[in-house]
Amino acid sequence: MLCYFLQIMKKQFSLILFAIFFSSNVFAALEVTISQGKVEPTPIAITDFFGSSDKAIKGGETLREIISNNLSNSGLFYTVDEDLYIQSDNLVDKIPRFEDWKIIKAQFLLSGDVKYSNNTYTVRIRLYDVFAGQEIKAVKMSIPNLELIRRLGHKISDLVYERITGERGYFDTRIVYISEVGPLNQRVKRLAIMDQDGHPNSHQFLTNGKNLVLTPRFAPNNQTITYMEYENNIPRVYIYNLKTGVREIVGDFPGMTFAPRFSPDSQKIVMSFSDPKTANTEIYLMDLNTRTIERLTNDPGIDTSPSFSPDGKKIVFNSDRAGYPQLYIMDANGKNIKRISRGKGVYGNPVWSPRGDQIAFTKLTQKLFHIGIMDITGLNERVVVKDFSLESPAWSPNGRYLIYHRQNRSKEDGTGGQTSIHFIDITGFNERKIQTPRDGSDPAWSPLL
Amino acid sequence: MLKKLFIIIFSGLILTSCAGQKNVTGGGSIAAGSQEDLIVNVGDRVFFEYDSFEITVDGQSTLDAQIAWLNQYSEVDITIEGHADERGTREYNLALGAKRANTVYNYLMDAGIANTRMNTVSFGKERPEVVGSTDSAWSQNRRSVTTVTK
Structure with a gap:
């Protein structure tokens, strides 16, 4: 034995x-x-x-x-x-x-x-x-x-x-997301966290709802979350320490910072900064140790939603530099920008898979949002799920599943518009709603604990 | 927050009750140089086409009226909010809202409004004016809103 x-x-x-x-x-x-x-x-x-x-x-x-x-x-x-x-x-x-x-x-x-x-x-x-x-x-x-x-x-x-x-597991993980409640034009949004299965005993709110919060993402080392928060109507990227509950602003930018994600080593944050003088949105990289800031893109179009490859060498992002939003890949220093999306429609939300070989994304076409995956070359585009409104795809740490949120149509009488978090196999089978105490959006998956 | 809610409800009422009659005189209850004054007598917002931040002809006449009003009430400071409809990703729409707010900011600044009096903020698709998944609601949500902050 x-x-x-x-x-x-x-x-x-x-x-x-x-x-x-x-x-x-x-x-x-x-x-x-x-x-x-x-x-x-x-x-x-x-x-x-x-x-x-x-x-x-x-x-x-x-x-x-x-x-x-x-x-x-x-x-x-x-x-x-x-x-x-x-x-x-x-x-x-x-x-x-x-x-x-x-x-x-x-x-x-x-x-x-x-x-x-x-x-x-x-x-x-x-x-x-x-x-x-x-x-x-x-x-x-x-x-x-x-x-x-x-x-x-x-x-x-x-x-x-x-x-x-014979694959890596994904059960001992958590999901951070935005809990939503209230009328659609005055939504109260809170950071919340739960086990991957959404069990009520594991559920916890991290913010009190006073400030609007959006797009949380885990650090690969599992210690912190980066997200966006409106403090006194100034929208900025923050880091939230899961152990201490302390939050910290990321960088001293003179305008809106948003769309943050960690580098694979958890030492850097890549995000968008919108210059208040020009309103031009570019992608920046901030080193959390040295606090140095590097500008990665330089184009009059909107450059946002950056996501690192798991080896840290490349970044996939969303840009409308060609006239409407498409997906691009560049080196981690901003060089060698190449467009990868080829299909018709408005692309967004690209996220690099943990296995390194695929990009999950959203695409608006024929009045429906699609969540799809494509090879990093842009080839082999496949639809995983489509509906009226789908957003924020996030990979399971083993790269086999996606979570995302869905929003129902709303009516002018204020009803409808509910948001909910869903799980799906990337083959498009086994879609399942993850229960949350309130509405839920912007889910992100932790690494395996 | 309450004040903001009041303004939104108030502007909703005005829009409903004033449909069809454009020139409304202030009346005794509206303070000169206030947000209500701006909404009723000038127009606090301009609308944009889908995925666009260009100011339309209608938008220009609203902004020209805002310029005259801001020149009249030179003690007023403003924040220009940029908003988008729900048919885009959260992050792209934050960038688009910033572009819309900034275009208005530049238009006002080019007309001589001091940049020290102006701020911008983008809410992306987070704060729709009109709830509803319809073309009509979306066209009213693709907007900039000028709000009096002082």
């Missing part, structure tokens, strides 16, 4: 992870390629997470629910109905009767148990490939209190997802 000891200490959380066993057997991963169409979800059975006490049982129920929901929501799995299970034992220390699971067509089987002692929850899980008749993952993890149970559930979900699909 191969033993691993893995310890992850985060400043904010101390989640201790013991991986006690990894199978060394060769195992055929579920083939998941993005070019293919709809993937048939793989059936997985998840037994009860057995508990040694009331507290442990309750923790186990919560974990099972989180894991089951996460895997189903990915569109790559579905949980076989518990009523069909023939074997009802704890299968962490016991080899399953694989025949009993084959007969109900469970391709994979996850079992777990929970112990609670000395204020610590210890969870063990074991994952089996039913048809191969073998264990493929066994892990033991502890958390010091129940507040971390959701993160633990997300971590286990990531382990199962990664083991079976």
Whole structure:
């Protein structure tokens, strides 16, 4: 038996992870390629997470629910109905009767148990490939209190997802977004944050709604968020520290700064600045350590919505220099500007994929907004979803999914116009609304925690 | 915020009740040199075509009237707000709103209004005047609004 000891200490959380066993057997991963169409979800059975006490049982129920929901929501799995299970034992220390699971067509089987002692929850899980008749993952993890149970559930979900699909997981992540309420001409907007699944227990407001706030984005190091805020009617880019709750203005510009995003190393912010003398909007880069500012574009057109490539070498952006808004790529120093969008329509919101090979964007054409993806060359443009109003595509950290917001049509009597956040596989399947307490817009995904 | 809301409601009422009759004399209740005065007797806004920041012929006559009014009330300072309709991305519309506000700013400055009296702010598509996903609502939301700040 191969033993691993893995310890992850985060400043904010101390989640201790013991991986006690990894199978060394060769195992055929579920083939998941993005070019293919709809993937048939793989059936997985998840037994009860057995508990040694009331507290442990309750923790186990919560974990099972989180894991089951996460895997189903990915569109790559579905949980076989518990009523069909023939074997009802704890299968962490016991080899399953694989025949009993084959007969109900469970391709994979996850079992777990929970112990609670000395204020610590210890969870063990074991994952089996039913048809191969073998264990493929066994892990033991502890958390010091129940507040971390959701993160633990997300971590286990990531382990199962990664083991079976061979892709990086994305469950132990958060979404920052703009919570909206009130009449459409006087919307109150607040920064808000939640787990990737939108669970109400994870939801938190970060600002009080006094100032208009827009377009939050995570730093790749997960410590801060950059966003835009109107303070005394002056719209500027800010940084919000997630640990301290302190916000800080970015740069001393004499006019509006907006459309901020971090560089991949979290040390720089690329954003637009609109010169109050000329109203010309150009893209600037600010080094957060040295506070130096570099101007990257120089054109009478509007240059905005910059987004770095994951290697930090290039920037994709939106410009109307050719007469109407299109997508362009330039080197990170502003050189070698090339137009990449070719189709008819008004392009916007380009976002570079974490895998580096694609750009997500919005396009207005034939009176509808489309969210699409294209290769970084501009070739292979595909529509992921279209509707009356769609905006703010953001990639999952593993590059397989997008979140975005949708706005309904509004009527002149003031009704309608609701905004909501949605999740979709980039193949265009498995669209799902992420529940938020109020309306939601401008979602952005954190990196994997 | 309340004051702003009042102005918006007030301007809404004026627009509704005055449709068809353009020349309205101030009346006793409107203070000279106030926002209400500007709205009722001059016009506080100009409209733009889709994805454009060029001032139209109608817009020019409104701005010419604003210039005369600003010359008359030389103690008044203004903020020029730039707005866009909902059919563009949030970020592009912030840039477009800034261009609209700036075009008006330059027009007033070229006519001799001191730049020390003027500010601009872009709200992009965040503050529509008219709610509704219709061509008519969008055409009224693609605007600059001159607001009295002092």
